[in-house]
Amino acid sequence: MPTIEVYHGAAASFWRVMAIARRHAYVLQRSPHRLFDIIVWPVVDVILFGTIGVFAAGRLGGAGQVALYLLVGVVLWHVVYQAQISLATGFLEETWSRTVLSxxxxxxxxxxxxxxxxxxxxxxxxxxxxxxxxxxxxxxxFKITTLGWGLIPVAALLLAVGWAIALFVIGLVLRFGSGAEALAWGILFVVMPLSGTFYPVSALPAVLRPIGTLLPTTHAFAAGRAFAQGAATPWHELGLAAAGTAVMLALGFGYVVWMLRVFRARGFVTRYS
Amino acid sequence: MSPPAALRAAGLVKSYRRGRAVDGVDLTVALGERVALLGPNGAGKTTTLLMCLGAVTPDAGTVEILGHRLPRERSHALARVGFTAGYLPLPERMRVVEYLRLYARLAGLRRPDVAARAALDRFGVSHLARAMGTELSSGQKTLVGIAKAVLHRPALLVLDEPTASLDPDVALRVRTGLREISAELGTALLVTSHNMVEVERLCERVVFLSAGQVVANGTPAQIIDRYGHDDLEGVFLHLS
Known part of the structure; x- marks a missing residue:
């Protein structure tokens, strides 16, 4: 009988992380319909918003700005969207395939x-x-590289916000079960208009502006537009986005840990077994 | 201080909204011991197992696996535990060998392919390595599930209804494989089952649960004697 050799500590953690990533690679490979989130929606969005931008540019004086806002917005939006949807639906896959207990x-x-x-x-x-x-x-x-090196911090912040929202969704699914899974897709469509994805937050109705201003995504999109317009590095917006992202990540982790505790305490694992 | 057991659970209590599911259960499984946890539906068997595995937090009581206290040392404890249940499906979008490699990696094994092959060989299902989970019969799924549970040669193997709805041939193969693992590797078994014949053949000790409490604990022969029945099935009907 072959001997069993075991990794410990950081090496064991590394291989567990890789094993889970690989498990989800198999899921994607064998579920072509999942490409809808990765390819189809992004393409639909860029054509929709890009075409609106081009149309507006033709009708309005100096409306090249509108096209820029829309294209920068849609490209950066998909950083949040893909980060959020991949983490949230990754966990949902475990509930659909009833592997949570295992x-x-x-x-x-x-x-x-x-x-x-x-x-x-x-x-x-x-x-x-x-x-x-x-x-x-x-x-x-439209070349996304027009954002220059500024693309890196902006994309990193939006990525982290996407993960924070996904943690919140996972927490809700742990607590409320499959009924909460619609939020995996729906919650982003609440965040998007409030974040000034395609317009400055000052364009929002006055009552919604304070909410928009609190969201780190608002400042990340504003920073992205500033980079695309060749303005000076928007340190203020980047700072606000970083602080807000740190708070959201802390809240997301805290919430999912809390909900996991509730999940174990109430025996909710039997929902998926 | 008592020597570490494979499992030592003391004073487990769990209540759900519908009432108390487990009410002060003490359960110890010695190293290498084969124990059956029996009882009618709703007796609290699965809740007890899930608390022993750290998947459900007890309202009161403590659980130690090989001296590791849950939930604080959950990861260390579960590194030496194998688990499967007859009601758990295999993932739909993975081949058997991919599924086994995944769990071998999660257990920290350096050579997951070798472990996967050895586990499939043990239960005579090597030919299923490339099959998708959805292509297997219920018996084959059970065998693959048990192969997954023993990949890392656990010190404690927990099986919830492992042979439910299996035909006698596959059930025999499961029992034989489990006895071999226990004998060769010194693996302790904790098994729930409604098949009393299987329990008598496989387990050295039986713990009966009823309404969330332990109502009998001993070897099958002792329990049969104590309740004056011919076999465990009679005792089961008596205690249910």
Whole structure:
């Protein structure tokens, strides 16, 4: 009988993270309909908003700005969207395939699972955002590289916000069961208009502006537009976005840990077994 | 201080909205021991198992696996535990070998392919390695599920209704495989089942639960004697 050799500590964690990422790669490979989130929606969005931008540019004086706002907005929006949807639906996959109990009864720690799903989510994100950027360039001559190096911090902040929202969704699914899964897709469509994705937050109705101002996405999109227009580095917006993102991540982690405790205390695992 | 057992649960209590599911259960499984947890539907068997595995938090009581206290040392404890249940499906979008490799990695194994092959060989289902989970019969799924549970040669193997709805041939193969694992590796077994014949053949000790409490605990022969029946099935009907 072959001997059993076991990893310990960081090496064991690394391979667990990789194993979870690989498990989700198999799911995507064998579920072509999942490409809808990664390819189809992004392409539909960029064509929709890019075309509105081009139409507006033709009708309004100096409306090149509108096209820029829309194209920068749609490309950056898909960073949030892909980050959020890949992590949230990654966990939902475990509920659909009823593997929650089997995973809970392994030495895997919660953060290793989240890291594994998020890691494969990065691959999906590259696919989705790549598709958006490619269509924006091919159809509307918009190069995402016009954001320059500023693209990196803006995309990193939006990525982290997407993960924070996904943690919140996972917490809701742990607490309320499959009934909450619609939020995996729906919650983003509450965040998007409030975040000034395609317009400055000052364009929102006055009553909604304070909410928009509180969201880190609002400041990240504003920073992205500033970079695209070649303005000076918007440190103020980046700082607000970073602070807000840190708060959202802390709240997201705190909420999911709390809900996992409730999940175990109330025996909700039997919903998925 | 008592030596570490494979499992030591003391004073487990769990209430749900509908009432108390487990009411002060003490359960110890010694290293290498084969124990059956029996009782009618709703007796609290699965809740007890889930608390012992850290998937459900007890309202009161403590759980130790190989001396590791839950939930604080959950990861260390579960590294030495294998678990499967007859009601758990295999993931739909994975091949058997991919599924086994996943759980081998989660257990920290350096050579997941070797472990997967050895586990499939043990239960005579190597030919299923490339099959998708959805292509398997219920018996094959059970065998693959048990192969998954023993990949890392656990010190404690917890099986919830492992042979439910299996034909006698597959059930025999499962029992034989489990006895071999226990004998070769010193793996302790904690099994729930409604099949009393299977329990008598597989387990050295039986713990009966009724209404969330332990109502009998001993070898099958002792329990049969104590209640004056011919077999465990008679005792089961008596205690249910």
């Amino acid at each position: 995973l809970l009864v392994t030495p895997m720690r919660e953060w290793e699972y989240v890291a594994g799903v998020a890691l494969f989510g990065l691959v999906k994100l590259l696919g989705g955002v790549g598709a958006v950027a490619l269509i924006a360039w091919a159809a509307y001559a």
